Amino acid sequence: MNTDPGTTAPPGADGALRRLGVPLAVLGSVAAALAYVAAVDPNEPGHYPACPLLHYTGLYCPGCGGLRSAHALTHGDLPAALGANAVAVAGFGVLAVVWVLWAAAAARGRPVPLRLGRAHLWGVGAVLALFTLVRNLPSGAWLHP
Template sequence: MGVAVASRTASLRAPALVGAGGVALAAALLLRDPDQPGAWPRCPFLALTGVPCPGCGGLRAVHDLMTGDVVAALSSNAWAVLTAVLCVGTYAAWLASRVGAPRADRWWGGRAGACATAWLSAHATVVAAVWAAGLVVFGVLRLLPPLSVLRP
């Protein structure tokens, strides 16, 4: 095995492991429908307070996305839908940067995956803080009567 092949294999190890984990979680959600009672444990926050946490409905939302029902997914948890889309997009950019994706390079006129990955790496703390703040705001807004349509 040449040095280039060994280097490529090493650079794909982390994306392959993360991808395998994502596939395993997706398979678990497809095999155990969150809409069925008892398929998944109840949210501890909901069980203790009777109030849905910002993540409540997230499993149903992702399951609905994977089965193609976008409206039901948004109804279950719009923030989870946004998070899933962002995670898949970030993963695709990361994978493209490791593979070298010549098609993506032609499409965007440069190393699109590498640029997106570099930007996310440089701003990871800010991105995480904005996402967490958005989650909290979403959780509070969905409790307000005029926005009760956002509740799971």
């Protein structure tokens, strides 16, 4: 067995468990954060800081309502989560899929099968900009958190 720290973990169950260390640590951190958001309701004032953009300009950023959305999801209320921030719900789903791909690749000792190019990043930016624009128009009031 090669014990050089610069190489990948050995094959087998022990190696797979060691390769899963970082993805499992990230999962634990996210679970702890979600447990906190589930326990401390963002709908109650004084628990979380206000969005600076909303506070100073009155405009909703693409993240406004994200904590309320996460709180609703942790309580199994999908309609409330979508009402608080539909883009955040979609983002939570995408992050869950990316984590599963990462963990599966790590368990097999392979690189993550995710390649994002400029077009993908520009596409995400365009969706967020459009969402922000529409939710701040009078006709987009249904997108307000």
